[in-house]
Amino acid sequence: MIRAARHIENVRYAIRNVVAEASRLEAQGRRILFLNIGDPLKFDFQTPPHLIEAVHRAMRDGHNGYAPSAGIPAAREAIARECTRTGIPGITPSDVVVTSGASEALELALTALLDPGERVLLPNPGYPLYNALMAKLNARGVPYTLDEERGWTLDLEEIDALCTPGTRAILLCNPNNPTGAVLDRKVLEGLLELARRRGLVILSDEIYDKLLYDKDHTPTASLAKDVPIITFNGLSKAYLACGWRMGWLVFCNAHLMPELKSAVMRLADARLCAPAPQQYAIQPALEGPQEHIPEMMKRMRSRRDLMVRRINAIPGLSVVEPAAAFYAMVRLQLPGVTDDEQFVLSLLRETGVLFVHGSGFGQKAGTHHFRVVFLPPEDILSTAFDRLDAFIREHHVVGGHAARASGPA
Template identity: 50%
Template sequence: MSGSTKITPAKRTANVTYAVRDVVVLAQQVAATGREMLYLNIGDPNLFDFATPDHVVDATAKAMRDNRNGYAPSSGIPDAIKAIRHDAERNGITNIQDIFVTTGASEAIEVCMSALVNAGENVLTPTPGYPLYTAVLAKLEAQEVPYYLDESNGWQPDIEDIASKINSKTRAIVLINPNNPTGSVCDRATLLGILELARKHNLMIFADEIYDKLILDGGEHISIASLDPQQPVITFNGLSKAYVAPGFRIGWGVVSGDKARVGDYVEAINKLLRARLSANHPEQYAIAPALDGDQSHLTVIKEKLSRRRDISVEMLNAIPGVSCVAPTGAFYAFPKLTIEMADEKFVQELIKATGVVTVHGSGFGQRPETKHLRIVFLPPEETLKKAYGLIGEFIGQFATVDV
């Protein structure tokens, strides 16, 4: 009977994976057995001892009570756009051509890629890097061309590797700074090297800077767009991380660069924004209070993260077969494993044996023949210490298993 024929999914979905969430399925199964679970896998600060600042919550609640619950302008409400512009300018970004608010920074990334990249063209993405880019490019039937970050150089992008991978079908370079999953922060020389390549080959730069306010050790974050006002760059950011509001789903994009070069592209972006109506409306009223208001919560967050980073690096590096470059931004570490077991298998067995949930490095990309874990060091110090103790015991038992 024709009515019993299976509905087949589109081929473009075949290569869409998301390692961060995929491990949760196994973790839920193990949790159902009653085992205590220690979650070091998802970068959601609200799951731990971090809270959305009161003035950010209050602004959203007031907007809801004031019945700001209809559709918003497709590019965002004026007060939000103004605050985003001021924040970008404080970061040294000038020659701004457009600003738009989206349903999380993820939507901004997807819209901007969709407006630029044709099927068969390619985009250079960092490896290790955030798997959203892989999923979006797969959906667009475009090619992802990974470039490597250099673990021996603090996970800085390898400029020579980037240069070697640019070809006639390359449309853009993705830069995640600070990086997820390594926690590295790009230095000025690296950023200038990327800019030089983008200028030479007429490429867009997609600058994912969602963790720009979470720089540890008093370090400096440099927005790549601030170093060349004429270079076409889209800088992505949002409320999710620094303002502890990932569930608000509020992000944005700031387009900067030569107006004559980006004008048609900006209009294409706005066509897609209009087609999807608008981002969440009442939550947009939190943007100006967040960016222009009290920032004292950031001091508290960074103090906690610095202590938890230090514990993580010290305890991980003390485990035989593990080495960890100290992250300088965000709240991720990407320790290297010297083991025979495949890292995905390692993560699965670790969950089953200990209840410690991490994410396999292969889910973010890594150099061939290397194995890593992504660890989120948001949990309280005692949770981290317990988890690292269990990881050490587990590696001592299973590190020589060849799968």
């Protein structure tokens, strides 16, 4: 038998792992309500027609071969102009690399940055890809706590204490997946001061930057000219094109990291290019009609408000209202529930409602959560929350209060 590399044993992707059980149940004829995956196109959202036309035109015009490794000039120029519009100074097209989704952008940057055993500070809870990349690179992801009691913000003193000589970078997801939180400008400024003092790179995943409810988003790189910052973004979320796998990274204050930039460019060359026809949608996306975003967020705000109201009315559950994106981390405080993955699987098997367990994203020790995606229409959300409520009241609650006896966990 041929063994796999041992460091891959630590690669987990909770979002898709729970789908295997849902697929098994579907094969038996069960209807599953999917509140687990952040793909708006699975529900009542569509890719803007002018983006589809741009890709169609590119294919029709023969742009079906390899593209330049760092991306076509029109896309890189448009991304640089977008950075200027959002307050990030000094970006030129040469600072931009177009990638197969923001996921590949993160992988290129981390691969170029890290030697085996080196450390990156990662948000906890955080997107599972981050830890998967650490395992793949034989590097160490060190979790820093997002504080639920303070709206899922971070603790600068904790982050400072976690830094060692082997720490190379701090990774942010802002707005955050899975919590929907948005970091305040003052917190970002404190983090940049810490990075400046420690000589660290800031890796800023900002894929949800346009999906905002009541709070403004401040691009990390708009706040400092003397800290090396790499910003990640793409078309998947705000431009409703998840399957096109169109992302990018931007070297901000690139003069502070010429070797790292060169290394990323070499890696980009080695993998040839991101998909070519889809790159022709980047300029129309960033500089064309934007009406779909406020329309999307109008619907999402109503769904968010429904989710918050319903979850907070269920005994033993609570949720911090998300300020962005379409996710929330729901706190489980039910006696007998000591494993949130088993809770999620029990709920799925009995009710057909699928969430993702909080432990798949990381969480503070001693706490239990599940992530809810509130992309589905309100009638589906209402049905899912009705079933969740009934499940908890049957198995975990007596007379409206958390029961002492444990039900299925």
